[in-house]
Amino acid sequence: MSEGKGNGKGAGAGAGTSAARARLLATATRIFYAEGIHAVGVDRIVSEAEVTRATLYRHFAGKEELVLACLGQVDQGMRAGVEAAVREAGPSAADAVRAVAGFITGGIRSEGFRGCAFLNAAVEYPDPDHPVHQAVLAHRQWFLERVTELLARVAGEPAEEAGLDFVMLRDGAMAAGCLSDPELVSATFLRGVDGVLRALES
Structure with a gap:
C-alpha cells in the first residue's frame, strides 16, 4: 500500500x-x-x-481495511508483549504464566484502559463471518494456544481446560477493569491465575 x-x-x-x-x-x-x-x-x-x-x-481501501490494520497492529503488540514477558521470566513455566498475567494487569492499570480491543470489536461486529470478527477470533485462538502451551509445561501434560480457565479469567478482568477499581481487579485476576497454577502443580 x-x-x-x-x-x-x-x-x-x-x-x-x-x-x-x-x-x-x-x-x-x-x-x-x-x-x-x-x-x-x-x-x-x-x-x-x-x-x-x-x-x-x-x-x-476503506474504513474496514483500516480497522483490520489497527487490530493487526494491536495483535502484534500483544504478541510482542507476551513473548517479552515469557523471556524475562526465565526457564520456569509457572513464572512465565505469572509474567503473562502481569503483562495483562499492566494494561488494566494503564491510563485510558477501556477493556480488550478485540472483545470491543467483536461486540461491534457480531457477524461471525465478517473479516473483523474473524480477526478477533484469530487473535483469541493464538492467545489461547500460547497460554495453554505454557500451562502444559507446568503440568507436564496437556492443559486445555486450564488454558480455557486462564482466558476466561482474563476476559473477566478485562471487562471488570474498566468498570471498577483496576487495582482490585488486577489482584483478583492474579489470585485466580495462582489458583490455576496450584491445581496443575498439585
Whole structure:
C-alpha cells in the first residue's frame, strides 16, 4: 500500500507515505479504542491524523481495511508483549504464566484502559463471518494456544481446560477493569491465575 515501495520517487517520498500511514494507524487505533469503531467516521480520523482523504485511500481501501490494520497492529503488540514477558521470566513455566498475567494487569492499570480491543470489536461486529470478527477470533485462538502451551509445561501434560480457565479469567478482568477499581481487579485476576497454577502443580 505504501507509495514509497517501488514507486521510483526516492527515499524521501517513501518516508513521507510511511509516516502518513503510521499516523493514520496510530490515530485510528487510539480513537477507535477510546470511542468505538462505528462511532468514528473517516473524516474525524483524517482530520486528527492531519492527512487528506486521498492519502487515507491510497493506503487503505476503506474504513474496514483500516480497522483490520489497527487490530493487526494491536495483535502484534500483544504478541510482542507476551513473548517479552515469557523471556524475562526465565526457564520456569509457572513464572512465565505469572509474567503473562502481569503483562495483562499492566494494561488494566494503564491510563485510558477501556477493556480488550478485540472483545470491543467483536461486540461491534457480531457477524461471525465478517473479516473483523474473524480477526478477533484469530487473535483469541493464538492467545489461547500460547497460554495453554505454557500451562502444559507446568503440568507436564496437556492443559486445555486450564488454558480455557486462564482466558476466561482474563476476559473477566478485562471487562471488570474498566468498570471498577483496576487495582482490585488486577489482584483478583492474579489470585485466580495462582489458583490455576496450584491445581496443575498439585
